Amino acid sequence: MADLRAACLNLPAGNDAAAAEALARQATLTKPPGSLGRLEEIATWLAKWGGASRRLDRVDVLIFAGNHGITAQGVSPYPAAVTAQMVANFNHGGAAINQLAQVSSATLRVVALDLDRPTADFTLEPAMDEAAFLKAVAEGYNAVRAGTDLVCLGEMGIGNTTAAAAIAAALYGGGGARWAGRGTGLDDRGMERKRAAIDTALARHAGLLGDPLMIAATFGGRELAAILGATLAARHRGIPVLLDGFVCTAAVAPLAKLRADALDHTQAAHVSAEAGHRALLGELKLQPLLDLGMRLGEGSGAALAVPMLRAALACHTGMATFAEAGVAGKPH
Ligand SMILES: O=C(O)c1ccc[n+]([C@@H]2O[C@H](COP(=O)([O-])O)[C@@H](O)[C@H]2O)c1
Ligand SMILES: Cc1cc2nc[nH]c2cc1C
Numbered sequence: 566m567a568d569l570r571a572a573c574l575n576l577p578a579g580n581d582a583a584a585a586e587a588l589a590r591q592a593t594l595t596k597p598p599g600s601l602g603r604l605e606e607i608a609t610w611l612a613k614w615g616g617a618s619r620r621l622d623r624v625d626v627l628i629f630a631g632n633h634g635i636t637a638q639g640v641s642p643y644p645a646a647v648t649a650q651m652v653a654n655f656n657h658g659g660a661a662i663n664q665l666a667q668v669s670s671a672t673l674r675v676v677a678l679d680l681d682r683p684t685a686d687f688t689l690e691p692a693m694d695e696a697a698f699l700k701a702v703a704e705g706y707n708a709v710r711a712g713t714d715l716v717c718l719g720e721m722g723i724g725n726t727t728a729a730a731a732i733a734a735a736l737y738g739g740g741g742a743r744w745a746g747r748g749t750g751l752d753d754r755g756m757e758r759k760r761a762a763i764d765t766a767l768a769r770h771a772g773l774l775g776d777p778l779m780i781a782a783t784f785g786g787r788e789l790a791a792i793l794g795a796t797l798a799a800r801h802r803g804i805p806v807l808l809d810g811f812v813c814t815a816a817v818a819p820l821a822k823l824r825a826d827a828l829d830h831t832q833a834a835h836v837s838a839e840a841g842h843r844a845l846l847g848e849l850k851l852q853p854l855l856d857l858g859m860r861l862g863e864g865s866g867a868a869l870a871v872p873m874l875r876a877a878l879a880c881h882t883g884m885a886t887f888a889e890a891g892v893a894g895k896p897h
Contacts (some may be wrong), residue, residue: 566695566780573778573823576800579613579830587612592772593886597895603854607874608834608881614830615714616803619882621875624671626717626864627708627795628655628662631678631701632786633724634686638762640727642750648723649680655721655863656889662719664864669871671717673864676708678787687731688765698782698790703789710797717834718818719864720788720808723749724808726839729815733783733830733841735774736818736846740764746811748842748860764893772826777819796820800830807867807874810837810860814845821849835859835866 587609592598595672612619632650636645654660655675659799666673675701678701680818684692693701706772709716726748733744741760751759764773766784773779781793789812799806808814808831820827828849834843846853 567698569699570778570823572801572827573820573827576824576827577803581613583591584609587833587881590881593888594880594884595887595890595892596731596884600664601877601880604880605748606879607877609876610832610867611805611874614803614805617877621714621871621878623713624669624871625713626666626671626673626719626868628665628673628675628721629678629705629788629791629795630675630680630721631786632680632683633722633728633786634683634692635688635762637686638688638725638758638818640751640759641724642755643723645683645723647890648721648886649677649683650720650865652680653676657854660863661861662868663866665865665868669868671868671871674708676791678704678791679682679889684786687728687784688762688769691770691866692694692728692785693744693782693787693790695782697787698785701787702848704795705794706784706798708713708791709795709802709804711802713804714793715871715874716804717807717809717867718813719867720790720792720812721863722786722788725812727759727762727785728789729812730759730783730841732780732789732815732818733845734763734767735780735784736777740767743844744841748839756787760803764769772794777822781819785816792816793820796828796831800827806831806873807834807870808832809834809864809867809897810862811839811842812862813867814849814851816840818849820843832870834870838865877889
């Protein structure tokens with residue numbers, strides 16, 4: 566864990582000179598200053614974190630899949646077998662993310678993590694021991710390919726909104742009442758079980774709530790650990806990241822607890838309809854790009870935001886300046 570902790574603390578800064586140059590160019594383009602709103606921020610952000618390429622040609626959507634022992638507590642309406650079945654569906658092109666990745670001209674890559682070995686039920690014992698956690702983090706880290714222009718992160722794992730809620734509760738307080746949501750469509754009695762499971766687990770593991778990486782290992786799942794690893798790899802390799810929904814955001818929150826600027830190379834692609842997501846983004850000071858009432862996971866919100874990033878970049882690089890177009894600027 567010491568090596569991972571060091572890797573989480575030792576993060577490269579973005580390219581401030583490129584960001585300053587982008588900001589200066591914004592002021593010269595044929596539009597009132599600030600009139601492209603968030604698109605201007607995105608263009609500057611891409612300049613800061615996009616490395617040398619400044620293009621969005623090679624976009625990967627990475628979906629990590631894992632199974633969860635916490636499903637034994639009756640916290641999801643679906644059976645755990647659906648995780649592997651949906652992985653097969655991703656591989657056959659039948660899921661929503663296949664369509665969204667195609668629309669976004671992105672390459673979909675699915676990484677199934679030991680699906681036949683669910684993590685432990687974390688109301689009873691830590692979901693993962695250190696070795697299992699580090700292995701999953703490394704799989705996520707190694708899935709990020711150098712030379713990629715943008716990585717969209719997503720996940721698949723029946724039961725994982727309970728894992729995500731437990732991580733959020735462990736990091737920010739408030740228990741199951743604050744963070745449990747309906748996930749794939751849990752009924753009221755299921756919600757009682759879900760909140761109780763989270764609160765039982767928080768009490769059982771109270772001794773390690775001060776350590777963000779132990780929180781990720783104890784309450785998380787392999788796919789969440791892999792998302793943490795992939796986000797770290799992208800930072801180290803100079804690749805910007807689009808995060809998907811509640812589960813994805815909870816997976817990377819331990820990084821921000823370790824270092825406040827750890828997620829500066831990421832954008833929250835959307836705020837999902839899962840109850841805790843807006844509050845979690847608030848804790849992380851992340852402003853979502855989209856708010857479409859989606860709650861699917863599998864990287865869907867992240868893939869959907871890619872064309873918006875391309876639009877921001879196209880305006881930034883393709884627009885004429887006031888001087889080029891012979892348009893009068895605002896008199897001072
Ligand atoms: O990330 C989200 O915002 C999100 C919200 C609701 C559901 N999900 C997806 O639904 C699955 C987990 O839901 P559940 O009810 O089994 O905990 C998992 O495969 C996630 O990808 C994801
Ligand atoms: C069908 C189905 C598809 C999903 N995609 C992501 N999580 C999911 C959960 C279910 C149940």
